[in-house]
Amino acid sequence: MDLSWYDCIKDWKFYFKLGFGLFFLAVLLYGLLSPLINGITVTDQQKKDARNWMWFTEDKGDFILNYFSFFTIQTNVFVIIWLISSAIFWEQEGRINSKWFGQYMTLAVTTFITITGIVFNVMLLPTLVNQLQTFYAWFTNIVQHMVVPIIMIIYFFIMPREQGSVFTTKEFWKKRMWMYYIYPVIWAVIMLIRGEFRWQAGKVWAYQYFFLNIHKSFYGIPGAIWLLITALLIILIIFSISTLFNLINLKQLKRKYHTYYLNDTTK
Numbered sequence: 001m002d003l004s005w006y007d008c009i010k011d012w013k014f015y016f017k018l019g020f021g022l023f024f025l026a027v028l029l030y031g032l033l034s035p036l037i038n039g040i041t042v043t044d045q046q047k048k049d050a051r052n053w054m055w056f057t058e059d060k061g062d063f064i065l066n067y068f069s070f071f072t073i074q075t076n077v078f079v080i081i082w083l084i085s086s087a088i089f090w091e092q093e094g095r096i097n098s099k100w101f102g103q104y105m106t107l108a109v110t111t112f113i114t115i116t117g118i119v120f121n122v123m124l125l126p127t128l129v130n131q132l133q134t135f136y137a138w139f140t141n142i143v144q145h146m147v148v149p150i151i152m153i154i155y156f157f158i159m160p161r162e163q164g165s166v167f168t169t170k171e172f173w174k175k176r177m178w179m180y181y182i183y184p185v186i187w188a189v190i191m192l193i194r195g196e197f198r199w200q201a202g203k204v205w206a207y208q209y210f211f212l213n214i215h216k217s218f219y220g221i222p223g224a225i226w227l228l229i230t231a232l233l234i235i236l237i238i239f240s241i242s243t244l245f246n247l248i249n250l251k252q253l254k255r256k257y258h259t260y261y262l263n264d265t266t267k
Contacts, residue, residue: 008090021083027143051202075112079152082109094161103165110156111242117149163257166249
């Protein structure tokens with residue numbers, strides 16, 4: 001794993017990370033800058049739901065803050081930062097003592113972006129089919145919700161790792177699992193509080209996603225029930241995906257180094 005810059009730039013993984021990182025950054029910036037330049041718009045349904053919808057179209061600061069409040073955008077930012085930074089600081093990738101590019105920060109980023117992909121395809125896509133009416137709307141949504149998760153998952157499984165850098169399942173549950181719930185919980189609490197203020201003020205995008213809006217029913221199901229269903233789904237995704245991915249990595253290292261962990265109950 002000791003590489004010189006010359007060795008690094010000959011490695012296709014360097015261009016894979018840097019290329020996709022910059023491409024995803026360009027898509028994210030397009031989604032941000034295009035409305036700021038061409039005009040902020042809202043849908044007819046949003047006009048019906050928010051009595052002060054015009055405030056949003058006139059307030060670019062509110063638009064920017066709202067844009068970066070989406071779980072999708074935040075997790076895309078995590079992936080972009082990780083891919084580009086990992087390409088630059090290649091010597092830290094997969095090392096036991098690496099805080100930002102080791103196994104468990106990378107697993108956290110991969111788990112969060114996987115949540116984005118699963119929730120979009122399972123819960124959000126059916127509600128957006130009639131709203132995404134332009135090629136660019138479909139393009140940005142497909143990239144941010146499907147392509148980014150797939151690329152991050154692919155690289156997660158092929159990235160180099162030092163021997164001993166992956167915990168056994170029981171060790172992972174004990175030492176790292178609980179940490180992966182901190183960010184989603186903080187995000188959800190802030191969005192619910194922010195959403196209540198915006199809802200009372202009659203603003204557009206009171207809640208980032210329909211399953212956060214406890215004031216409205218969707219498909220005949222009250223918003224509070226949707227919130228509970230989504231919370232349980234995300235809890236399950238975090239536990240199952242992070243455990244599964246960690247277990248796969250553990251088995252990869254076993255095959256590579258032909259070693260066994262004494263307290264590993266999965267072998």
